[in-house]
Amino acid sequence: MSRIADIASTLTGYDDAADLSVEAVHAFLSQLTATVVVTQRESVSLLDALGRVLAEDIISPISVPPHDNSAMDGYAFDGSVLPKDAPIDASITLRVAGTALAGAAWRGALGAGDAVRIMTGAMMPAGLDTVIPQEFCKVDGDRVCFPAKVLRRGDNRRFAGEDLMKGQPALRKGERLSPAALGMVASLGLPGVPALRRLRVACFSTGDEILSLGDAPREGAVYDSNRYTVIGLLTRLGCEVIDLGLVRDDPATLAATLQRAAREADAIVTSGGVSAGAADHTRDVMQQLGDMAFWRVAMRPGRPLAVGLIPREASPQPAVLFGLPGNPVAVMVTFLAFVRPALLRMMGCHEAAAAPPPLLRARSTSPIRKKPGRTEYQRGFVKNVRGALPEVCVASHQGSGVLSSMVEANGLVVLHHDQGSVAAGDEVDVMMFDGVI
Structure with a gap:
């Protein structure tokens, strides 16, 4: 056979x-x-890897991020100083002991009630676990004051390995590399990937x-x-x-x-x-x-x-x-x-x-005639509607030789096999073109 x-x-x-x-x-x-x-595979540099398919899993050789760091520009401090039941207008004042910049560990001395000015991505100084964003702060000399109720202990701190832990699969075999995936590989320090030809x-x-x-x-x-x-x-x-x-x-x-x-x-x-x-x-x-x-x-x-x-x-x-x-x-x-x-x-x-791209739900702006028993793909233009489902307007010319309507459309209204005619305002499925054609 x-x-x-x-x-x-x-x-x-x-x-x-x-x-x-x-x-x-x-x-x-x-x-x-x-x-x-x-099945044939080759090594591909990261700059040439967009759209390529991975030939094997990418295992993270490091933890990402490699250390606890700040998610904000602000001031790092020991969150234990935050009162549990403070009045709404309570504030906290701390002494600023120095500045932690991204790219190096801050190794100054800290006393009780001290804070460190810190930049986004900078390593959290030892013993400090919370960051108050700078927009909440008032600074007077070496003192910083902020409302006690605007955050909780541990806020704005990114943990080592929060994105990926060392030894964990970062990307799986058979993944088609997107721009985001290229950034993921780069964050691991890898200059290339094993890809299928x-x-x-x-x-x-x-x-x-x-x-x-x-x-x-x-x-x-x-x-x-x-x-x-x-x-x-x-x-x-x-x-x-x-x-x-x-x-x-x-x-x-x-x-x-x-x-x-x-x-x-x-x-x-x-x-x-x-x-x-x-x-x-x-x-x-x-x-x-x-x-x-x-x-x-x-x-x-x-x-x-x-x-x-x-x-x-x-x-x-x-x-x-x-x-x-x-x-x-x-x-x-x-x-x-x-x-x-x-x-x-x-x-x-x-x-x-x-798999085909997910279908978007939208409301048809006009009635669409269709008999059950076949799947129809009608050219349409989808536009956003604030606070509601997007709307789709089907092209007036749906002939299979009218290429201009395909150029003007941004998606295909998919009318499924058993589906009948659509009334204006009915929800329909749309296959969007962006990233596909």
Whole structure:
């Protein structure tokens, strides 16, 4: 049994002759990509590590912070001087014995009732455990006075190891490194990380009606926008992109391009030629070269979708092929819905890091017509509303070829499979674009 057929046999209700639900496609792709994962690793400098996937856990070699320190500019003192039941207007006056600066320990002598002026991040002097922020203080010579009721013992003190203890995992294998994660690694004094190599993804567009940039316009033809969109999506994802250009509707050329893509890449993303059109040779060539499934997905836009495995020379791992529709918006939607999470799994991300971004709840400003039985992704613009849920306004033009509405939108309103029409003011789910496309 082929791998495609084997996976299909494990999915309840799977029927490739009928329209598949979005959930069924996710379940299928999760199994398909579970064993087709990058394993080669390399050492990457921290400045080049954004978006890379960790090949192993990062264990903290130090405690962060390495010592107790002040969270505020102010005055450090022994919190035992704070009265437990002081009147509301009670104040405390302490002698200032010196100043503790960040970067060095203060080693002066302290007497009972002494305080030390301290800067944010400076080590807490021995015996002192509380910091009063300077904005609460009145200073007169070497004396500092502040209200007794504005803090409790231990306030504004950061403990050694409060962020991370030495020997504790700081980041886990399969984590995709964000700017915050880079800062975390840097705080440990590590100049680089062990990362999985970048996923190599080949992409090309198909069709005799497609013009390359620089070609003269001709009747019935359109310029190739899909390839540039896909390259942008892959680049933002952190993949190594292999651009194979534009491929005409010629079976021999298609076959040669797919074979080259399988040799050079871990995954292949194509656009166009996966519907059942009479002039589309892509389906036939794909079936001849690999183990393929051609689906009609119960979604809008993006109904036709092809997924399969193409054997690779001198490699036990096949290349995973994603054949996307030809319409520009359908390409982006199917990439975001299916290809992006699948590629993240292939990159070696753990399941949480490979999951689609959380959906935002917003109120629709207008009614949206929809019949149950398919998932719809409608372009919309979300704006904040003070003191209430955000509002989303769907674009007036939702055609799968209207790329301008995708540019103007900042998210996709996700209308789920069993969901019906939406009334103005109803809450809906939105997949936000920020950080994704």
